[in-house]
Amino acid sequence: MKSVLCDLQDDEVASLNSSKRGMFFKKGQTICHEDSYPQNVYCITGGMVKLIQTGTDGKEQIVHFTSEGDTIGYREVLGGDMYSSSAVAMEDSAMCSIPRALFISYVRKNPKVSFKVIQRFSKELETAERKIISITQKPVPERIAQSLLLLEESYGYEDDGMTLNIILKRDELASIAGTTRETATRFLRTFERMKIIELTGKKIKILDNEKLKKSARLQK
């Protein structure tokens, strides 16, 4: 197990192994519900899971993607909050659950683990803040370009070295960029016409990384 718990001591690893429980979710299934009380922290051992929040009018907004090695619900468990987002399997996914109290005790008792959590939170906070700026100040096409770069960073390429190694529906991509399905489609098409990307079904091939970066105006 990579992630925050990789610095546990031997006896703790043993106790963890006996307490954790393997689980399996089919594509589309919900792992945990927004606004429910977290009983467990989930470590994804396979597949891909999206964290979504439901907005005012029921529109879903993607908060995060998580995949193998990521942990779900630890923010809420450590903060003592309800789940702030629902976790939904985007493909058949496997994970193991760790009881809430146990997870907390690991974090509390292991300075190394604590510090790792701190560093992770710190990164997440930075990302969130950047996203706020981006959404309030950048026009949609830039945000889409930026989202593509984000996906590149997180999931990398397929063997051809150009095709993004993740498959998203248009609404999902739209949700990352903070726009609508239709608008996302339109600008993806624009990028395609500009020979920056190539679309084949849901696959996105990045033809011109430089231009894409330019389109995202990523000075920083």
Place this chain on the structure above:
Amino acid sequence: MKSVLCDLQDDEVASLNSSKRGMFFKKGQTICHEDSYPQNVYCITGGMVKLIQTGTDGKEQIVHFTSEGDTIGYREVLGGDMYSSSAVAMEDSAMCSIPRALFISYVRKNPKVSFKVIQRFSKELETAERKIISITQKPVPERIAQSLLLLEESYGYEDDGMTLNIILKRDELASIAGTTRETATRFLRTFERMKIIELTGKKIKILDNEKLKKSARLQK
């Protein structure tokens, strides 16, 4: 000192007191610059400080307000990052600085302190995520109402129990709500006409808290 460091051990408090340095900033002065390397963590002992990020076109976006008891720069120090925002004194402000390495060692060595940091980060993350949803999904007037409620929560009222105990320029309020000065003005006026608030100079008096909450559509 409230805040994250209140659980230090005696000898640490002593060492802290000898290492920390009092500082004073005049209104408008910059305490630390975005994208510079953080040498210190600052604890505000008086006054009020805004954290701002500069967007693509140089437009400033307010990320946070901080006042007495708050700490500036610990996110960056703990994450090992550059300052992600500049801190600017909104009024004459006093603070004390703690050297970076010292602060880190306090956090690393004290499980209680670590855990407090974790909880604080957790809260901040939740707030940030909520803000992202809000900005992408709520129209401006709702966001303004929400911003007012946020200010109420953070700064409370003056002695009359109705006037917000913080003074902001229109652009600052606009920046919190993620809009422009003009638009902020307009909707504040609208709220005033609806007898929800009353504006006297920069002072904002909340006449009808219920209606305000309704305007923010704060189901959650």
Place this chain on the structure above:
DNA sequence: TTTCTAATGTGACCTGAATCACGTTTTAAA
């Protein structure tokens, strides 16, 4: 395979809010 449903692409239209422009008021400085 066929059938049904979900996902997608695209044009037409509409609107919320940004931008522009400018007069007025407030604040700070001299």
Place this chain on the structure above:
DNA sequence: TTTAAAACGTGATTCAGGTCACATTAGAAA
């Protein structure tokens, strides 16, 4: 107290992007 600069209010205008409507395609189920 005068003066200059910053902050504010408000109307007119513009436009990015959301919404709607519908045709097309892809995927899943039967």
